[in-house]
Amino acid sequence: MASMDDLRQGVSESLPEVNEIKDEELRGQVIEAWAFALSQSEFTRIDQIRGSGVPDSPALKDGTQADHLRGVARIAHGIADGLERIHGDIGIDRDLLWACALCHDVGKPFEFSMRNQARWQNDVAATGFPSIRHSVYGVHVALTVGLPEAVAHTAGAHSAEGEFIKRSLENTLVHDADRAYWATMERAGQLEVDE
Numbered sequence: 186m187a188s189m190d191d192l193r194q195g196v197s198e199s200l201p202e203v204n205e206i207k208d209e210e211l212r213g214q215v216i217e218a219w220a221f222a223l224s225q226s227e228f229t230r231i232d233q234i235r236g237s238g239v240p241d242s243p244a245l246k247d248g249t250q251a252d253h254l255r256g257v258a259r260i261a262h263g264i265a266d267g268l269e270r271i272h273g274d275i276g277i278d279r280d281l282l283w284a285c286a287l288c289h290d291v292g293k294p295f296e297f298s299m300r301n302q303a304r305w306q307n308d309v310a311a312t313g314f315p316s317i318r319h320s321v322y323g324v325h326v327a328l329t330v331g332l333p334e335a336v337a338h339t340a341g342a343h344s345a346e347g348e349f350i351k352r353s354l355e356n357t358l359v360h361d362a363d364r365a366y367w368a369t370m371e372r373a374g375q376l377e378v379d380e
């Protein structure tokens with residue numbers, strides 16, 4: 186079994202953008218969140234997780250969940266770059282945006298775990314299916330490791346769950362970057378399709 190240090194090391198290797206986070210404590214919490222999430226699953230690295238939005242949606246032909254996270258984080262900052270070039274500072278917290286984007290799917294080791302999928306499918310009446318989506322489990326992970334509430338908010342409401350609330354500024358960027366990522370990759374023929 187991988188030690189927590191092995192997991193942390195793997196997270197840093199899978200997500201080099203974590204080094205863009207200037208605040209040392211926040212950077213450490215992002216790494217800790219992923220290491221903790223992995224430790225609660227059979228995965229030992231983010232790049233072992235299927236590159237898809239949910240466990241049974243089309244996956245990247247060439248890429249893993251780590252590439253998705255990196256892409257969303259880069260897209261979110263790209264949107265911020267474009268807006269700031271025209272409008273100047275509009276209040277986007279770049280450090281927080283890196284953390285929110287890199288952690289938006291931190292609940293996926295739990296939802297994508299084949300062990301959990303099999304367990305839930307085995308008795309849907311008892312567990313529901315899925316029992317807890319990655320968005321909701323992501324809130325648990327973020328708060329457990331002491332990440333700011335704003336990061337937990339993004340994990341919990343980057344997805345459809347966010348339609349019931351008002352998203353924060355950084356979460357709005359992550360939500361749109363996430364949608365843009367999947368829509369663009371699908372149209373570019375970068376997702377596996379059922380023939």
Ligand SMILES: [Fe+2]
Nearest residue numbers: 289290319344
């Ligand atoms: Fe998600």
Ligand SMILES: [Fe+2]
Nearest residue numbers: 257289290363
């Ligand atoms: Fe995502």
